[in-house]
Amino acid sequence: DQQVKQNSPSLSVQEGRISILNCDYTNSMFDYFLWYKKYPAEGPTFLISISSIKDKNEDGRFTVFLNKSAKHLSLHIVPSQPGDSAVYFCAASAVETGGSEKLVFGKGTKLTVNP
Amino acid sequence: DADVTQTPRNRITKTGKRIMLECSQTKGHDRMYWYRQDPGLGLRLIYYSFDVKDINKGEISDGYSVSRQAQAKFSLSLESAIPNQTALYFCATSDWDLRGETQYFGPGTRLLVL
Numbered sequence: 001d002q003q004v005k006q007n008s009p010s011l012s013v014q015e016g017r018i019s020i021l022n023c024d025y026t027n028s029m030f031d032y033f034l035w036y037k038k039y040p041a042e043g044p045t046f047l048i049s050i051s052s053i054k055d056k057n058e059d060g061r062f063t064v065f066l067n068k069s070a071k072h073l074s075l076h077i078v079p080s081q082p083g084d085s086a087v088y089f090c091a092a093s094a095v096e097t098g099g100s101e102k103l104v105f106g107k108g109t110k111l112t113v114n115p
Numbered sequence: 116d117a118d119v120t121q122t123p124r125n126r127i128t129k130t131g132k133r134i135m136l137e138c139s140q141t142k143g144h145d146r147m148y149w150y151r152q153d154p155g156l157g158l159r160l161i162y163y164s165f166d167v168k169d170i171n172k173g174e175i176s177d178g179y180s181v182s183r184q185a186q187a188k189f190s191l192s193l194e195s196a197i198p199n200q201t202a203l204y205f206c207a208t209s210d211w212d213l214r215g216e217t218q219y220f221g222p223g224t225r226l227l228v229l
Contacts, residue, residue, distance in 0.1 A: 009155065034217065043119070043205050043220030044158070089157060093216050102148070102173075103209075103218060107157035 003027045004092050006106035014114055019077040021109050023090030026071065030092040034103070035064060035075050038087045047088070048075070080113045087111070118142045119221040121206050127227045128196050136191045136224050138206030146209040147189040148218065149173075149181060151202040158205065164189055196228045 005024045013019045023033075031052035036044035050057040050064045050073065057064050063076045077084055090106040119140045128134050138147065149161040150173075160173030162181040170181060178200060182190045193200055206221040 006157075032216070036218075036220075041223070043207075043222050044218075045220065046217050049217065091218075102160060102163060103216060105150075105158040107155060 002107075003030075004090055004104045004106040006088075006090055006109045008109050009107070010110040010112070012112045012114060013080050015082055016079045019075075019080045019084065019111055019113065021075040021077075021088050021090075021111065023073050023075075023106055024071055025073075025092050027092070027094075027104075028071070029094045030104075032093050033064070033066060033073050034091045034093075035062075036089040036091060036105075038089065038108070044089055077111075080111075082113045082115050085111055085113050119206060119208055119219055121204075121221040121224050123224060124222065125225045127229065129229050130195075130197055132196050134193050134196055134226075136193075136204055136206075136226070138189045138191070138221055140187050140189075140206075140208045140219075140221075142208050142210070142219060143186070144208035144210050144219075145186060146211065146216075147183065148207040148209070149179075149189065149191045150205045150207065151175070151200075152205060152223075153202050161191065161204075193226075193228075196226075198228045201226060201228045 034049040035047040037047045038044040048062050066073045087108045087110045089108045091103045093103045122137045145166045148163045150158045164183045180192045204224045207218040209216050209218040
């Protein structure tokens with residue numbers, strides 16, 4: 001049973017436009033969410049995160065929105081650039097003292113930004 | 116220098132062979148992980164270790180074993196490799212603070228089992 005779902009395996013957008021990547025989760029215990037970006041032949045790298053006490057976190061061109069009632073989060077990239085072309089993974093964990101939880105990853109969405 | 120390194124970066128082996136993938140980190144993190152990535156399946160957790168004396172099975176541990184030789188080293192072994200273990204393998208480390216957990220990944224090992 002997949003607890004973190006990225007239902008779009010791929011997304012293609014034009015340079016300069018907005019890219020919106022979506023992620024849904026089923027476990028209501030998750031209260032910390034991250035996005036990772038992965039280029040070919042490299043390991044995933046941390047991009048941006050959000051905790052459940054917030055509904056928005058912004059870092060430059062990247063903004064993550066969290067809708068707890070819908071168990072949905074999204075990553076917005078504005079404006080999109082060709083260098084943003086990569087696979088984006090959504091991940092979720094529960095924040096517990098002592099850290100018994102691990103990150104659960106979605107399957108990833110491949111973003112292609114066309115010049 | 117990379118904080119998380121994996122060796123080898125690429126490996127071709129035959130069915131039935133035993134192989135070991137190694138991971139080293141200089142981040143000083145206690146937590147280390149092994150994942151595999153398959154097309155369309157994302158990252159799946161094989162084993163994880165919260166410290167040198169703590170080893171735990173992940174989602175897909177069958178056919179794999181691990182060894183945490185030191186805080187900085189976490190090795191993944193395939194005792195008898197089979198073709199469906201052909202995948203991209205990632206090691207990761209993490210730190211944990213009040214915000215939660217962020218993982219730092221190695222560059223990956225591409226394994227082909229013939």
